[in-house]
Amino acid sequence: MIGHISGILVHKQPPQLMVDVAGVAYELEAPMTSFYNLPAIGEEVALFTHLAIRDDAHLLYGFSDVQQRDLFRILLKVSGVGPRVGLAILSGLTTDELVTCVSGGDLAQLTRVPGIGRKTAERLLIELRDRLKTAVSQDTVISNTKSPVQDAVSALLTLGYKESEASKAVRSVEGAEQCSVEALIKEALRGLSQGAS
Numbered sequence: 001m002i003g004h005i006s007g008i009l010v011h012k013q014p015p016q017l018m019v020d021v022a023g024v025a026y027e028l029e030a031p032m033t034s035f036y037n038l039p040a041i042g043e044e045v046a047l048f049t050h051l052a053i054r055d056d057a058h059l060l061y062g063f064s065d066v067q068q069r070d071l072f073r074i075l076l077k078v079s080g081v082g083p084r085v086g087l088a089i090l091s092g093l094t095t096d097e098l099v100t101c102v103s104g105g106d107l108a109q110l111t112r113v114p115g116i117g118r119k120t121a122e123r124l125l126i127e128l129r130d131r132l133k134t135a136v137s138q139d140t141v142i143s144n145t146k147s148p149v150q151d152a153v154s155a156l157l158t159l160g161y162k163e164s165e166a167s168k169a170v171r172s173v174e175g176a177e178q179c180s181v182e183a184l185i186k187e188a189l190r191g192l193s194q195g196a197s
Helices: 066-076 083-092 095-104 107-111 118-139 148-158 163-171 181-196
Strands: 004-013 016-021 023-028 044-053 058-063
Touching: 004 023, 004 058, 004 118, 016 058, 023 066, 044 066, 058 066, 058 083, 066 083, 066 095, 083 095, 107 118, 148 181, 163 181
Parallel strands: 023 058
Antiparallel strands: 004 016, 004 044, 016 023, 044 058
């Protein structure tokens, strides 16, 4: 999985952009809300990414911050919402606007996004409400200041571990609050693999 890239921005024409990373140019698609934060062509750029693998292509999507990328991943879990619709939603609404819209049940604001009809908007409100509550409780959508412990738990959830086992494995690492995210993930995975054997 490619989770983050940084390099030189060589092309940007919504929704496509291209980033040169040590001589290899990555093509990405990004929501308009990420385009607003891009530097000029020829300058350094860093993006959080989501890789979608299909039978006919590997598609990379870029986001200006990790919260937007996490929200895109939550959107993809909603029935009938694919990458195109996810990008449209995040192009029409910022992360905070979408969270506020869902928590307030604002159907009208969702239907103003191009390509989102009333039925899709209703499904989004229903399915996102619980998912966003879980995400907010884990500080993956709104907060920019996650602790290394929270980051490590989020990483293990992404790898498919249950929240209870991920949290227990990370918090059982000695001196967890002082460890780096990388060290926490490594030690937690070691503990989980030993527990499974």
